[in-house]
Amino acid sequence: MCVASGCTACTGATVITAPGGRYTATLVPHVEQGTCGGAGPEAYFTFTLASVSDVFLATHMSMGVNTVLYVRSCGCTGTQIAGGCNTDADGQATSRLTLTNLAAGTYHVFVDTVSGTPIGPVTLDAYITTPGVPGDRCGNPTFIPAGTTSIAGDTCTVPGDDETMLTGTPSCLYVGNGNERIYYFFLPTARSVTFSGCGGTTVYDSLAYVRTVCTDEAGGSQVACDDDGCGGAGGSCANPTWRSTFTQTLGPGLFYFLADGFGSAGGSCNCGLYTYAITGL
8 A cells, every 4th residue: 555654544445546546445334524524434545646736536426325525634543634525515415525736645535424324335536637727637627517508618728638538439530639628527317418519619620528437548438429520521620520529328427528639739720619518417
């Protein structure tokens, strides 16, 4: 276990390694408690940062469990970090913390619950990335609330990172490794969801896809993807037919939407203004 010297880990803590992913642990009888509550069974996770990082933590995949999420520095009985306790985030009974510019060191994550929660498994999404502006990387994705009908932004204002579009199933025509914006959303039930970049201000060769695990580039997590679905070949960056759209049945669960661009970061026409009309959230 990677724990800094002098920091005693919680017994049975699950180790999170960068860049993170989706982790499951079993709840054990209550011992610890955060400042924002939590008196039921709990689970423990730990990670060590070698440098300043953004860290995203969410228990939204622990559906049916009323969670309380908090973080302590160093050991299991260390000091709760500033802003490091949350309950009932993003309109759910589950929890989420976005910890930006977190200092190097060892941290312990507690997935606590309210009294009366049965002892069983809980799921934690945990992502560790270098610091960036909101929506730049998986460590600081932008939330899309339920009922949202459109999102807009500019991918040229963020660098192209390692969130390469997968060529799995469903697949796109080309691999995207351009500049991307990263969002997350939660669906309480299965439903048909549409992200359409066919209209609005999209002015570059876009790619659009959804993952269940934000950092999974190896395959298995891609659940929706499209390239050139609004018109196919031809067009230009100024008046593109290279816009992307998809409709896919998703849910229930926590998902990550990436507004990406075709080609390598810094190439022509692989970033720009975008607008996606959304239905189904």
